Structure formats: structure tokens, C-alpha cells
Amino acid sequence: xxxxxxIGNGFLVALTPLNIGLLLMGCFVGTLLGALPGLGPVNGxxxxxxxxxxxxxxxxxxxxxxxxxxxxxMYGGRISSILLNIPGDEPAIMTTLDxxxxxxxxxxxxxxxxxxxASFVGATIAVIGLSLFAxxxxxxxxxxxxxxxxxLYILAFATIGGIAGVDPRKTLLSAAIGLMLATVGIDPISxxxxxxxxxxxxxxxxxxxxxxxGLFAISEILLLLEKSAKDRPKAIKVDRWMPQWSAxxxxxxxxxxxxxxxxxxxxxxxxxxxxxxxxxYVFEKQKSNGKGTFGKGDPRxxxxxxxxxxxxxxxxxxxxxxxxxxxxxxxxxLLAMLISLxxxxxxxxxxxxxxxVWGLVASLYLxxxxxxxxxxxxxGIFTRLMMTPTWALMPVVAAITFVGVYGISNSIFDLxxxxxxxVLGYIMRKLDISLVPLVLGLLLGGDMERNLRRAMSIxxxxxxxxxxxxxxxxxxxxxxxxxxxxxxxxxxxxxQSKAERLTEG
Amino acid sequence: MSGLSVxxxxxxxxxxxxxxxxxxxxxxxxxxxxxxxxxxxxxVGIPMMILSASLVIFPTGEVEWPGKDRLWRQAVALAAFVGxxxxxxxxxxxxxxxxxxxxxxxxxxxxxxRAIALGAVFGPGLWALFDQVLGLPLDFLGTLFG
Numbered sequence: 001x002x003x004x005x006x007i008g009n010g011f012l013v014a015l016t017p018l019n020i021g022l023l024l025m026g027c028f029v030g031t032l033l034g035a036l037p038g039l040g041p042v043n044g045x046x047x048x049x050x051x052x053x054x055x056x057x058x059x060x061x062x063x064x065x066x067x068x069x070x071x072x073x074m075y076g077g078r079i080s081s082i083l084l085n086i087p088g089d090e091p092a093i094m095t096t097l098d099x100x101x102x103x104x105x106x107x108x109x110x111x112x113x114x115x116x117x118a119s120f121v122g123a124t125i126a127v128i129g130l131s132l133f134a135x136x137x138x139x140x141x142x143x144x145x146x147x148x149x150x151x152l153y154i155l156a157f158a159t160i161g162g163i164a165g166v167d168p169r170k171t172l173l174s175a176a177i178g179l180m181l182a183t184v185g186i187d188p189i190s191x192x193x194x195x196x197x198x199x200x201x202x203x204x205x206x207x208x209x210x211x212x213x214g215l216f217a218i219s220e221i222l223l224l225l226e227k228s229a230k231d232r233p234k235a236i237k238v239d240r241w242m243p244q245w246s247a248x249x250x251x252x253x254x255x256x257x258x259x260x261x262x263x264x265x266x267x268x269x270x271x272x273x274x275x276x277x278x279x280x281y282v283f284e285k286q287k288s289n290g291k292g293t294f295g296k297g298d299p300r301x302x303x304x305x306x307x308x309x310x311x312x313x314x315x316x317x318x319x320x321x322x323x324x325x326x327x328x329x330x331x332x333x334l335l336a337m338l339i340s341l342x343x344x345x346x347x348x349x350x351x352x353x354x355x356x357v358w359g360l361v362a363s364l365y366l367x368x369x370x371x372x373x374x375x376x377x378x379x380g381i382f383t384r385l386m387m388t389p390t391w392a393l394m395p396v397v398a399a400i401t402f403v404g405v406y407g408i409s410n411s412i413f414d415l416x417x418x419x420x421x422x423v424l425g426y427i428m429r430k431l432d433i434s435l436v437p438l439v440l441g442l443l444l445g446g447d448m449e450r451n452l453r454r455a456m457s458i459x460x461x462x463x464x465x466x467x468x469x470x471x472x473x474x475x476x477x478x479x480x481x482x483x484x485x486x487x488x489x490x491x492x493x494x495x496q497s498k499a500e501r502l503t504e505g
Numbered sequence: 506m507s508g509l510s511v512x513x514x515x516x517x518x519x520x521x522x523x524x525x526x527x528x529x530x531x532x533x534x535x536x537x538x539x540x541x542x543x544x545x546x547x548x549v550g551i552p553m554m555i556l557s558a559s560l561v562i563f564p565t566g567e568v569e570w571p572g573k574d575r576l577w578r579q580a581v582a583l584a585a586f587v588g589x590x591x592x593x594x595x596x597x598x599x600x601x602x603x604x605x606x607x608x609x610x611x612x613x614x615x616x617x618x619r620a621i622a623l624g625a626v627f628g629p630g631l632w633a634l635f636d637q638v639l640g641l642p643l644d645f646l647g648t649l650f651g
Contacts, residue, residue, distance in 0.1 A: 054641050167565045169556050173518065176553040180525055183549070187542040190534045194542060195525070218586065225578045225612060226571040391615030395606040396627050402589060402605070403598075403631060407641045415590040423583070431514055432566045449545040456540045494565070 003131055007365075010358030013060060014366060022057070022065040023363055027370045030072015035386045036393065037080050039220075040089030041073035041273075041313075041330045046216045047397060049209055049337045050404025059341040060356045064363040066337060067317070070330055071123055071364065074273060074313045075371045078115040078306055079382055082108060083235045088386075091273035091309035094281040098294060098301030103236045105297050113243030114299050115306040116375040118255045120368055122307035125259040126266065126314025127364045130321075133267075134350075134357075138322035141347035146455040147466050151475035153448040156325040158479045159268075160437045168486045170433040178441020179448070181206050188446070189453060201413040208336040208442050210405055210414050211421045215435050216333075217401045218422025221394055223429060235387060243376075247299060254284050254300035255307040262308030266315025266327065273328060276312020277305035314364070321345050321357060325444070329436040336443055508564025515560030522557060526550030578612040585609055597647035598636075603628025 013019065033044035045066050052062040077092030082099035095115060102111035144152065157175040184195045185205030196202040261283050262276035284304035285294045294301045313330070320331040324346035338345055343356065350357055375382075405418050425435055452466075459465035467473055529546035571579065585608040593601040603624035610620030635641040 173556045179549045190542045192542045391613035395609035399602050419586045453540045461539045
């Protein structure tokens with residue numbers, strides 16, 4: 001029952017006027033960002049980070065705001081999936097499969113309500129899981145020594161790309177680029193400036209926030225410019241917004257199953273919300289597609305992936321907070337903010353700053369309630385705002401990113417750096433190279449090097465310390481197993497596509 | 506030739522990784538830390554060279570670059586971004602931002618007069634929001650206008 005009193009204290013932190021205000025604002029902005037096609041959770045959070053920075057909120061308030069945005073995006077993504085057949089963000093792709101057909105059949109109100117309730121169920125289950133498991137994991141991680149942390153970081157880089165499809169070499173290369181960028185600046189241990197090219201702006205190193213705003217937000221604009229703005233479909237007209245409650249109740253098991261699957265997917269490294277919703281949909285389809293109604297507007301096909309992506313989003317916070325190793329793109333961005341505010345997530349966070357951890361947990365409970373209200377009775381607002389044309393939205397977003405980054409340090413050099421990273425991000429995305437490992441490398445590189453050097457100082461230069469503890473050995477075994485699996489899958493896919501090309505040609 | 510873009514990217518990263526690895530050997534210290542500042546860059550740089558070299562030899566994935574009609578839009582947007590960083594302090598925030606929004610709005614496919622109107626509203630509007638309401642100091646008039 002210790003957890004209850006901790007959460008109780010958390011509510012005291014969360015229920016200050018500033019934090020409630022930020023929470024409501026975050027929920028609203030998040031739902032809107034999720035609903036607007038083109039702006040997903042990573043971009044949304046990346047754009048807002050410099051602003052929280054510039055306004056000088058304390059870490060707890062900043063984290064509450066950004067997590068509310070993060071959760072809000074997960075709720076909002078479904079709106080455009082259902083009404084436009086365009087996912088508002090990546091995790092909402094699966095919701096188009098059954099959500100849009102439902103809307104076409106005149107069931108838009110029901111589809112929106114089912115997905116709203118499913119989001120609430122998934123996110124709430126994930127927050128309960130977060131309250132229960134994160135402290136346990138943190139307590140276990142207290143026993144990690146420097147060599148074990150080094151092994152944990154290696155595991156994080158090996159797994160961040162996920163198992164699905166992409167060439168694992170590209171993922172690892174992206175992580176290596178991030179680690180390389182992390183070594184720029186004055187070496188904190190010896191005081192030697194490295195790779196600064198005698199530019200004094202680089203002596204402090206590359207600010208992860210500036211890099212990731214460029215990588216995600218600026219590259220998104222360049223990517224959007226490839227598409228023609230004219231070919232956007234019209235939204236399905238909705239005559240009545242009141243759902244039938246009798247339509248929601250039969251999907252309860254799909255919601256619970258989806259939440260369970262999504263939560264597990266979220267906690268695992270390298271998965272995140274997209275995999276969570278995918279797995280929840282596939283699982284539910286296998287379970288209940290007896291009559292072949294999935295893909296043609298089955299309400300359970302809306303409930304499961306929505307519960308799944310929200311549960312995964314919450315689950316992904318667990319490794320980020322308790323180990324300091326994020327499991328997804330958005331949590332990597334949140335980690336960047338915490339590190340920039342001098343908060344080091346990890347096992348000690350739970351002991352040193354319980355206010356931050358439990359204030360956040362309490363806020364997430366509140367955010368779910370606020371989001372349920374925003375997403376059921378007030379859904380009409382978002383469907384109207386969602387139709388803001390891209391040509392009007394993106395320039396303003398661009399201007400806000402420039403202000404935000406400039407606001408951090410009043411430095412033109414930072415803006416130039418951001419544009420540079422925007423171009424780099426665009427090229428890498430075109431080449432199908434994930435940006436998340438790069439961000440993770442840039443974020444964790446400094447710590448990874450420090451832990452390695454600390455371990456080597458302890459052993460006085462004996463490399464065998466890296467595999468001296470059972471913790472690090474098991475982490476390396478996991479890493480090797482994971483890499484072997486992803487290489488095997490990549491080779492198999494490669495062969496398959498070659499075979500397909502041969503049979504087609 | 507298939508995978509040319511990936512090969513080129515791999516070659517560029519290989520060159521950078523090689524320079525990075527070489528350069529690390531100049532960071533030597535004589536006392537204190539056992540490992541020193543040069544070993545971690547080696548641990549990063551050498552696998553990076555191997556990975557990028559393997560992408561040059563065995564590239565994967567096809568890339569479709571945008572056609573000319575799209576490429577110029579990206580070039581203009583990029584020029585607007587870079588231009589913004591150069592003239593922001595001279596022109597002051599509202600004017601520079603209005604131009605940025607208008608240019609990006611036009612290349613995104615908005616009607617020119619609408620994009621200009623958008624910039625005219627949001628340039629000063631964002632300044633008022635951030636500088637006046639939220640207390641983030643931004644220059645109203647740049648050095649050019651005193």
C-alpha cells in the first residue's frame with residue numbers, strides 16, 4: 001500500500017493551479033496534434049520542448065505538460081483515421097482498417113466513441129501498470145554497476161530499431177552517428193575539447209533538443225513539400241455526435257485484450273506505440289474474426305488497436321523513467337528534455353525526486369479523465385480544427401520551432417544547427433534510416449562513455465570487468481540474441497523480396 | 506544502378522567516420538583517467554566504418570527522390586530557413602517571421618495572397634504572444650532599424 005500513499009503525494013503535486021492548467025492545455029494541444037495529419041507525437045513534443053524550456057517551468061511541470069501532449073496525441077490520432085482514412089499519426093494506422101469503414105456505414109459517432117473509450121481503458125491500465133512496475137524495476141536497477149550500465153546501453157542501441165523489417169545495419173549506423181555527435185565538446189573527465197573544430201559554440205557539445213527539433217520537425221516540413229497539398233480527401237460528414245452506448249459495451253473484451261498486448265509491447269525496448277497497436281489488432285483479429293468482419297467495420301477492430309497504442313505509450317514510460325533508457329521515439333524526446341533540465345532518469349530518480357515521478361503518475365490519471373471528456377462530448381471541436389489546411393499550419397509550426405529554439409539561448413548558431421539537422425533528418429528518412437537511434441545515441445552517448453571509463457578506472461584498465469557481473473553477461477546475451485533475430489529476419493525478407501521480383505519478372 | 510543513394514550516403518559516412526577515428530588519436534592525456542578521451546571514439550568510429558562500408562558494398566532499399574517540380578519547393582523552403590537565421594537579428598522578429606511564414610506557405614501550395622496574409626497576422630502575432638504575453642524577449646525591430 002506504499003504505492004497508494006506515494007500516489008496520494010503525487011496528487012498534491014499535480015493539483016497545483018499551474019500544473020492543472022498545463023495538464024489541460026497539454027491534453028487539448030496533444031489531441032489536436034494527434035488529429036492533424038502530418039504532426040505526430042514525436043514532432044508535437046519536439047516542437048513544444050524548446051518552449052517549456054524558454055518559459056523556465058520546473059522539470060515536474062514541463063514533464064506533466066509534455067506527457068499530457070504525448071497521451072493526447074495517442075487519443076487524437078484516431079480522429080483523422082476514422083473520418084479521413086488518413087492516420088493522424090503513425091500508431092493510428094491500424095485504426096483506419098475498421099474505423100473508416102464504420103464511418104462510411106454511418107457509424108462515425110460510434111467509432112469515435114468506441115475508440116475514445118478504448119483509449120481511456122488502454123491508457124488507464126498502462127498508468128496503473130506504471131505505478132506498480134516502475135518502482136520495482138527501479139529497485140532492481142539499483143544494483144547496476146558502471147559495467148552493467150554500459151551493457152544496458154549496448155542492449156538499448158541493439159533493440160531500439162525494433163524487429164520489424166528495416167535493415168539492422170542502418171539502425172546501428174544511425175546509433176553510431178548519434179554516439180559520434182555525443183562526443184563533440186569538452187570531454188567532462190579530462191577537459192580536452194574534442195571535435196569542436198575550434199568553434200566555441202561547440203565546446204558545450206551539441207544540445208540534443210536542438211538536434212531533435214531539427215531532425216523531426218524541420219525534416220517533416222521538407223518531407224511534406226514532396227506531396228501535393230491539393231489531394232486531401234473530404235472528411236466524412238457526421239450528422240449526430242451522440243454514440244449509442246449499446247455499441248460500446250460489446251467491445252469491452254477487445255479493449256482489455258488490446259490493452260494487455262499493447263502494454264507489454266510498450267515496455268519492451270524498441271517497440272513503442274506503433275507496434276503496440278499493430279500487435280493488439282493482429283491478436284484481436286486472430287481471436288474474434290470468426291465471421292470475417294475485420295477490415296469491414298468491425299467495432300472490435302477499432303477498440304483493440306486504440307487500446308493497444310495508448311497502453312503501449314504508457315508502458316514505454318516505464319523503462320524511460322526507471323532505467324533512463326527510452327523504448328520509443330517520443331519517450332526518447334521526453335528523456336532529452338529531462339536531461340536538459342538536469343534531471344537524470346534512472347533508478348535513483350525514484351528516491352531523489354519522488355515528487356517528480358509521482359506527480360507525473362498522478363497527472364497521467366487526471367490526464368486520462370480530461371482526455372475522455374475532451375474526446376467524447378467535445379469531439380466536434382477537433383473535427384473542425386482538424387481541417388486546417390497544411391499550407392497554413394506548417395509555416396506557423398515552423399515559425400514556432402524557430403522561436404522556441406532561439407528562446408533557449410538567443411543563439412543564431414543554434415538555429416543554423418537546427419536547419420542542418422533538418423536536412424540530415426530528411427536525407428536519413430528518405431534512405432529509410434530511423435532517426436530514433438541517432439537521438440538515443442546523442443542522448444546516452446555521454447553517459448555510456450562515462451560508465452565505460454568509470455568501469456575501466458575501477459578495474460585499472462582490465463577490459464574483463466565488462467563481463468565480470470552476471471547482470472552484464474545476461475544483458476550481452478540478450479543483445480546477441482536480439483541482433484541474431486533481427487539479422488535473420490532481415491535476410492529472410494531480403495530473400496523473399498528477391499524471390500517475388502523473380503516470379504514477377 | 507540500384508541503391509546509388511544509399512551507397513553515396515554510406516561513402517560519406519565512411520569518410521567522416523575515418524576522419525573521426527583518426528582525429529581521436531590526437532586526444533592524449535598523460536595522467537588521471539585510465540581510458541582517456543581517445544578510446545570511446547575508437548569504439549564508435551571503427552564499427553561505424555565497417556557498417557557504412559557494408560552499406561556501400563551491399564546497399565538495401567530503393568529511394569525515390571522528388572521530381573523537379575517538388576525539388577524547387579524544398580530548395581525555396583530551405584533557403585527561407587537559412588535566410589531567416591541570417592536576417593532575423595537585422596530585421597527583427599515580426600518582419601522576418603512574417604516573411605518566413607509567407608514563403609513556406611506559398612511553397613506548401615497556399616494561394617500567395619493568403620499565405621502573405623497569414624504571415625502578416627502571425628509574424629506580429631507570435632511576437633506579441635511570446636514577447637508580451639509569455640515574457641520571452643524577442644527583438645521587435647532589428648539592428649537594421651536601430
